[in-house]
Structures are given as structure tokens and as C-alpha cells.
Amino acid sequence: MTSLLEAWRHRATHRQVWSLAVPMMLSNLTVPLVALVDSTVAGHLPRTQDLGAVTVGSAVYALPVWSLGFLRMGTTGFAAQAMGAGSGSALRTVQVQALLLATLLGVLISTLMMPVLPWLIGQMHSTPLMEDRALDYLYLRLFGLPAALLNYALAGWFIGAQRARTTLTLLLVTNGVNIALNLLFVLGLDWGVRGIALASAGGEWCGAIYGLWLARRAVRDTEGRVDWQAMRGWDHWRPLLMVNRDIFLRTIALEGVFFSLSLLGARMGDTVVSANALLMNGLILTAFCLDGFANAVEALCGHAIGAGNNEALRRALVVAGGWALLGSVLYALFFGFAGHLFVDLQTNLPEVRELAYGYLPWLTVLPLIGVWSYLLDGLFVGATRAREMRDGMLVSVAFYALLLWLTRGLGNQGLWLAFLAFMAMRAACMAWLGLRIRQRHAWVLPGIAH
Structure with missing residues (x-):
């Protein structure tokens, strides 16, 4: 006792x-924002099929994104241990490994999902119009999948490196760009469901690019270098x-x-x-x-x-x-x-x-x-x-x-x-x-x- x-x-x-917990609490609140913004914008489109298409499409898109969430947790522990050991080389290497893995999985899963989307949407037994709109949404939305997984890996690395505020700013940029692009593409240019998908994918890519810039800055003054030779081996x-x-x-x-x-x-x-x-x-x-x-x-x-x-x-x-x-x-x-x-x-x-x-x-x-x-x-x-x-x-x-x-x-x-x-x-x-x-x-x- x-x-x-x-x-x-x-x-x-x-x-x-508290310096770690508070930014992460705020970050958690931003997680459902993308789906909320998409459904809110779709709810103001003229056809009910538009809202249904975005709802169904978001649910299908969430399957790979959620199931690959291990990229965040798996990266956090290794980054935190490297930070504690004071090993700049290990911290840099963890970052590169996580980003490479996220990119590979993002491209692979997107490529594999494209041909099976019609079958997946068909299992919903929706109307033909809603199925077409949902496919339009998903074909564009999947272009953002590699960026979404990069953001997972980046968030995990920032948390492990005790940069929780950086994680918060990363998510704020992602959601802020998504909202701005929704206003431009849907309300301004009248692109409908396709505009919603492009806005979400654009937000994820802007967040990923911003996160990569922050990650580069974070290791710029860190001693050591990535062990590229060792990374060629399975061990x-x-x-x-x-x-x-x-x-x-x-x-x-x-x-x-x-x-x-x-x-x-x-x-x-x-x-x-x-x-x-x-x-x-x-x-x-x-x-x-x-x-x-x-x-x-x-x-x-x-x-x-x-x-x-x-x-x-x-x-x-x-x-x-x-x-x-x-x-x-x-x-x-x-x-x-x-x-x-x-x-x-x-x-x-x-x-x-x-x-x-x-x-x-x-x-x-x-x-x-x-x-x-x-x-x-x-x-x-x-x-x-x-x-x-x-x-x-x-x-x-x-x-x-x-x-x-x-x-x-x-x-x-x-x-x-x-x-x-x-x-x-x-x-x-x-x-x-x-x-x-x-x-x-x-x-x-x-x-x-x-």
C-alpha cells in the first residue's frame, strides 16, 4: 500500500x-466525424437513395479500415520502447517499418476489394439505383484506404513517441479538409455522392501527407539512422x-x-x-x-x-x-x-x-x-x-x-x-x-x- x-x-x-490522455480523448471524439459528416451531407441530397448509398458504402469501407487497426496499436508499443531505450535508430526504423507496412496493405486491400464490390453491395439487396450510387461512392472512397492506414501507423508512432498532441492535429486536419471539400464538391459543385467520397478520400490523403511531414520533422533532430540493411531480413x-x-x-x-x-x-x-x-x-x-x-x-x-x-x-x-x-x-x-x-x-x-x-x-x-x-x-x-x-x-x-x-x-x-x-x-x-x-x-x- x-x-x-x-x-x-x-x-x-x-x-x-494528463498531457497524453487529454489530446487522445479529443482525438477519440474526432474518429466518428468522417462518417457523421458524410451522412449529414448525404441527408441533404434530393434522393433518399443517396443517403442509403453513403450509409452502405461507409459500412463496407469500414470493414478493412477497422480490421487493420492493429497498425496503430502494433506500432505504439515498439515506438514507446525505442523511445524509452533512447535509441534514435530504433525509433526511426519503427516509423519506416510501420509506414511501409501500411502502404503495402492499403494498396493490396484496395486492389483486392475493387473487383468484389458489386458482389458485396449486392448482398444488401438494395434498389438498383442505390446499388449504383454505393458503387460510385466505394470506387472513389477506396483510393483513400492507403492514406487511412498510413494515418493509423502515424498515430501509433506519435503516441509511442509521446506526441499525443500531434495525433490530435493530424486528425483535425483530416476531418477539417473533409468538411471543407464536402462543402466545395457537394454544395458548391453539386457532385453528389461522388463528391462525398472524394471529399473523404481527399481528407485522408491531406492528413497522411501532413502526418508524414510531421513525422519527418519529429526524427530530424534524432540521432541514428534507419538500418536499411537489417530491414531486408525476416528477423x-x-x-x-x-x-x-x-x-x-x-x-x-x-x-x-x-x-x-x-x-x-x-x-x-x-x-x-x-x-x-x-x-x-x-x-x-x-x-x-x-x-x-x-x-x-x-x-x-x-x-x-x-x-x-x-x-x-x-x-x-x-x-x-x-x-x-x-x-x-x-x-x-x-x-x-x-x-x-x-x-x-x-x-x-x-x-x-x-x-x-x-x-x-x-x-x-x-x-x-x-x-x-x-x-x-x-x-x-x-x-x-x-x-x-x-x-x-x-x-x-x-x-x-x-x-x-x-x-x-x-x-x-x-x-x-x-x-x-x-x-x-x-x-x-x-x-x-x-x-x-x-x-x-x-x-x-x-x-x-x-
Whole structure:
């Protein structure tokens, strides 16, 4: 207990946590802006098919972008450890590796998706006009995919290098250009759905170019150089690729859980799935704040591990964990006392409101349970221990599936029980794995992987 209090009293760590967490909280708020701007502009076009086309097209485009999000997390840990070790060469090399991988995947996935787009859109069973508009949107939108993945890699590197404000400016440029181009292409030039797609792709490319310029500036005064000779060998790429592979599998498993919530809720009726969607927005709102502290943990713990500093690792976990716990308590109080208002702001349908009210206790408890998995994810990302993250997630998903079967007679209450138990199991698995690593004194390594 004494060591925890000493860690909490370390003022410099408090400043570090907040300097990283606040920009990342604001960055998280910008993430849904592209889709929101696109749908808002499309909603003011003359045909309903335009809005439907952008909605469907955005959903299809989000599949590869979301599934390749490991480019952000996988880069953060290695960059943070290189920063902690004071190795400018490793920091430069991580940056180049991440950008090359993002570019390769962006071009490859875009090329592979182009010929299958008609089939994908056809599975929506939409009207011919909406299908045509959705294809128009996607054919242009995919030109922005390499830039979107470059932005993931850049954001991960900036977070690991403890440049969270740079990540925020990168996202602000991306979204600002998107909004400006939407006004020009759609409202000014009347290009319709194609203009919306071009505006989004243009915003992503402007953000990527700006981010590359910032990344070049960030390493300009850094000692060392990229080890191009070593990068020609598999051994130099293996750590990054293995981490990204495991994060990808972990992410797919996690998304399967969220997809099952929508699928099983839909089978219980339109009112149930609508009520659940409103409550899950509370989870998204919670994540905006708590993920900021998790990002701080990624950067600070990775830095401490790279520097071989156990005490800094403990301080980062205690301080970030303390503030995240306080944030989760505030969210729980908000949902507990103002949950009805939260629901009412989202819908005026009386049957959906009444049903959602009955499940507010689950939403109230959710932040208090979810906070631990967020923080521990940050620790494991910073330590580049993606294999343990993957294994813990797979165990948690298996537990969730078992609970779904055992509580199948409880309807939607059973669904929420299984989901909260899944979140608790995630945290428990990660905590157990973390304690095992600590018992082996293996958190702080003698050097980084590069």
C-alpha cells in the first residue's frame, strides 16, 4: 500500500498522464466525424437513395479500415520502447517499418476489394439505383484506404513517441479538409455522392501527407539512422508482424462479441435491438474518456519497459489507473442518476424508452467493469505482448459463448449478463497473465525488439 501511495504522489507522472490522455480523448471524439459528416451531407441530397448509398458504402469501407487497426496499436508499443531505450535508430526504423507496412496493405486491400464490390453491395439487396450510387461512392472512397492506414501507423508512432498532441492535429486536419471539400464538391459543385467520397478520400490523403511531414520533422533532430540493411531480413520484421497478427486475431474475436449483441438482440425484436443500441452508445461515450488513459498507459509503460525502469512502470499504472477509475465512477453515477435523460435524448419512441429504462442498471455497472480491461490492454500494447492479449481474448470469448448458452432462457437480460461477464473475464484474464509475467520479473526487458 505504501508503494502505491508513493507512486500516486509522483507529480511528474500525473503531468505526463494528463498531457497524453487529454489530446487522445479529443482525438477519440474526432474518429466518428468522417462518417457523421458524410451522412449529414448525404441527408441533404434530393434522393433518399443517396443517403442509403453513403450509409452502405461507409459500412463496407469500414470493414478493412477497422480490421487493420492493429497498425496503430502494433506500432505504439515498439515506438514507446525505442523511445524509452533512447535509441534514435530504433525509433526511426519503427516509423519506416510501420509506414511501409501500411502502404503495402492499403494498396493490396484496395486492389483486392475493387473487383468484389458489386458482389458485396449486392448482398444488401438494395434498389438498383442505390446499388449504383454505393458503387460510385466505394470506387472513389477506396483510393483513400492507403492514406487511412498510413494515418493509423502515424498515430501509433506519435503516441509511442509521446506526441499525443500531434495525433490530435493530424486528425483535425483530416476531418477539417473533409468538411471543407464536402462543402466545395457537394454544395458548391453539386457532385453528389461522388463528391462525398472524394471529399473523404481527399481528407485522408491531406492528413497522411501532413502526418508524414510531421513525422519527418519529429526524427530530424534524432540521432541514428534507419538500418536499411537489417530491414531486408525476416528477423527484423518478425516482431512487428507477429504482434500485428495477434492484435488482428484479438480484434476479430472482440468484434464477434459486439456483432453477436446486435444479431441476438435483433432476433428478440426491433424494440430490443433499438434499446440495446441506445445503451451501447453509453459504452462508446465511456470509451472516449477511458481510452485516453489507456493510450497514456501504452506510451508511458512502453517507455518504462524500454528504459528498464520498473518504478516508472509502476507509477504509470497507478496514476493512470487511479484517474481512469475515478472517471469510471463518474460515468457510473451519471448513468445511475441521469440514465433516463440519456435515453430520452436519443429517442422519442415510448416503447423503446420504456424497454431501455429496464436495462439501465447494466449500463451503470459497465464502466466500473470495463475500465480494467482498457487499462490492461494499454499495458500489454506498450509491452508489445500481443500474444497474451490474443489468448486472454479467446478465453473470454469462449466464456461469453458458454454464458450465452446457459442464459438463453433469460432473453435480453441474459444477453447483458453474458456481456458484462465477458468484460469482467477480459480483465481477469489480463490480470492473471500480468501477474504471471510479474512473477517471472519479465515485464522490464533488457532491450527492445529492434
